[in-house]
Amino acid sequence: MTTAARPGGRPRGRPRGFDRGAALARAMEVFWALGYEGATMGELTTAMGINSPSLYAAFGSKEELFREAVALYDATEGTAVTRALSEEPTARAAVATVLRETARACTEPGRPTGCMIVVAALNCSQANSPARDFLSGWRREGDEALTRRLEQGVRDGDVPAGTDTAAASAFLGAVLHGMSIRARDGATRAELERTAETTLTAWDVLYGAERP
């Protein structure tokens, strides 16, 4: 983001010869498929259709590009999950949508398997630990958002009072994170959907099915 679009006129010098957003989307897919370390600059520039200096001019560095790619992932692939937490009327409905949507998103045909925020930088050298910690932070924020939604359910009365929301969120988080690994290992969508439904059944008996 070196040049800001000025109101009422194009930027000064030679215009960029590629679509920054489209290139970022390609970079996201490469990082998603290969991980932060596994994606080389050569693979990124090839997929993005640009040369290395253009990438550095537009995005700063490999790590900054990765951070933007993760944000784009959250804003596109992660919308259904994010919206479920804010829009579903009950905690149970939110959990159901999150589980089912995760099963779907982790096994979308023609796309990399597993959630990018889980699988893109789990193990890496110390030199790249910032990228790993960055994704770890996103996972923790997801946990906290889920916990907040469960606490809201307690306040709303659709989750039993006295429920250990942190423990419930940790349990659900473990299932959700595990689904990504299993998707990477080749689990089918049907298997992940069964796991989602199993977890939902467990939810009903652990934290009370909602009574319509």
Place this chain on the structure above:
Amino acid sequence: MTTAARPGGRPRGRPRGFDRGAALARAMEVFWALGYEGATMGELTTAMGINSPSLYAAFGSKEELFREAVALYDATEGTAVTRALSEEPTARAAVATVLRETARACTEPGRPTGCMIVVAALNCSQANSPARDFLSGWRREGDEALTRRLEQGVRDGDVPAGTDTAAASAFLGAVLHGMSIRARDGATRAELERTAETTLTAWDVLYGAERP
């Protein structure tokens, strides 16, 4: 393993100046902590207390060393889980031990967090995909061992007839895999133990608590 110990005598040439098993144990810890790609030859040789040519003479290559390290991990850190599947009297007891032992092993003080078989080679470049596929195979074998134990439970009558053992195993596997990621993210032993107990409670209501 270039020289075989001959019966009734030492091997011919200059004896190895280091303990092969001890060096392998150090290598296992490095791979466990940093992952296959994240661990460099320099970090490995430093931890093992040997120079690069000695490593290659004794283990063949980085990848062969990794395979031996994973086997050692399974034979040491994984024994409690493996034994639970063969020795516990009921499927429920086996599942309980596997869950609790995983929570413990993933948060052992002074050791890398998470299960090595889950976290050591999830995302890597195509060049190192053999290592990733190798670990994926170990995970699938773990799944199958768990599924067989549940099927045994059905035959023994301590798991309800008609139980979808594959689905139950996939659900448990997702929890177990997810626990490793959460351990890597800094989850405490107490949190993982709570997740294990939550999962066990779910097991009881999903597949029937055993009646003593």
Place this chain on the structure above:
DNA sequence: TCATTTCTGTGTCGGTCAGCACAGAAATCT
């Protein structure tokens, strides 16, 4: 004793990594 075998330490190999220097190209501003 001395040839043979095997391991160790130094040094280095080709390959690849992320990142950038530099000059030319393409736009706007005066």
Place this chain on the structure above:
DNA sequence: AGATTTCTGTGCTGACCGACACAGAAATGA
């Protein structure tokens, strides 16, 4: 038009990667 600004393509750089050549050291066998 000419100056200025910004982007693009070629090609390179130092660092690091896994792996190994080579000679010397340390053991055994004859």
